[in-house]
Amino acid sequence: MSSYDDYTLPLQPPVRLPGEATLAAAVRAAPLAAELKPEGDDAAVLAAWTQHCRERLAADEGLLLELIRMYLSREPLKDAAPETLTGLGLVRQEEPYTLSWLGLWAARMVIAETTGQDIPVMGSFADADAATLLHALRSYPRAERAEELEGWLKGRERAAAAFEIASVIGEVSPLSRAVGVELLGSSLGDEGRLALSGLIGEPRLGAVIAARVGREDRRPAPxxxxxxxxxxxxxxxxxxxxxxxxxxxxxxxxxxxxxxxxxxxxxxxxxxxxxxxxxxxxxxxxxxxxxxxxxxxxxxxxxxxxxxx
Structure with a gap:
């Protein structure tokens, strides 16, 4: 597949998707299912449909761009959707012609393959390590970030969770680091603030933290x-x-x-x-x-x- 454009795609907010069983059921109900005959368990059906989508979209760049445009704008088509998109179950067959659950799932896959950006799926990071969580949360709006963090904290001691985040913010990307500082400073209570304070004395990292939280007593060295x-x-x-x-x-x-x-x-x-x-x-x-x-x-x-x- 060719690239969507020559510029870096701004980070996209997370998407909500149903579980594998619901998506596989949508595949089996798609108009083209009778022709393409997806078989096997839910995982096998989705894997086969992924390949079908790749092949059909790679053969028609216009369809590829239309799918991405619909995902990014979340606006319905004014006219009936292209037959291939409805046949694959990616777009509703009646008004409003919006992306279906399967369409959101497929568009996310296409964007990952064409731009390299892996759009996070809400609720899928409960078992992730701290670095992976911070990377995912970079594009989350405030409410969704709080929801994802709550899921990640379940089964974790708050102090241990704060320590885990604090232990990686010096190694992650700049935006992930900014997210980590914000979580420790405002979302994890006294445990988070204590973990953050423990980093203030660190060279470079401590100076970044102080700048972000407004610590006037920790000015950066030259x-x-x-x-x-x-x-x-x-x-x-x-x-x-x-x-x-x-x-x-x-x-x-x-x-x-x-x-x-x-x-x-x-x-x-x-x-x-x-x-x-x-x-x-x-x-x-x-x-x-x-x-x-x-x-x-x-x-x-x-x-x-x-x-x-």
Missing amino acids: EELAWVLVDMAAALLEFGGETGEVIESVAMGMDAEEQAGTIAILAFGDHPWTARVLRVFIDHHPDERVSAAARKALRRLHGLADLRA
Whole structure:
């Protein structure tokens, strides 16, 4: 299958899907089921239908894009749906022509295969480790995040759960880290806040946490500042934020000369997202002085990486 577009798809919110048995029943009831004859248990039926969907959509890019468009917009078609989509049971056969449960399931699969984004399914992370949970929660609205967290906490001691999250937030992606800090600071009570406080003294990570929770007593050391700035900007970039938001998170109201000076230090922070953040300034900053500083910082970053290697 070809890619949906040439840009990173912003993180999509979680989707609610019924269980395997309900989805398999929808496959067996689809108009094309008589022709394609899905057989076996529920898992086998869904696996076979997955392959049928891949083949039919790969043969017609227009159908592929229509399915993705319907998923992203969640709006019904104005006219009758293409016969292939209704035949596969992906779109309702009568008005409103919206995606069925099976259509949501198939569109999620297609988006994962064409963009690399694995859209989370609500309620499917109760047994996940903390890093997997934080990765999934990156795109959750507040209410759904609380619901998913509640499911994850069942059967876990709150203090142990807080410790598990705290033990991984230094290793996860910037946006996952931001989610973890928020959960520990506001969703896990005293146990969460205690676990978070235990990290404040950590180099770099502690400075990021302090910046996010507004701890004035823990200012970043000079050698930590670049790491903090990149981590904050990278979280926005990871979410799919506008480039202007990413730039402003570093600029913080400074004039162009001050921004150029700040950008120059980013190369020394050794943050894994530094190059991506600098690319935003190179490609999108309106002031040539700042974009030039970003280009120079990127060259320095590559040079330092060669020295470390």
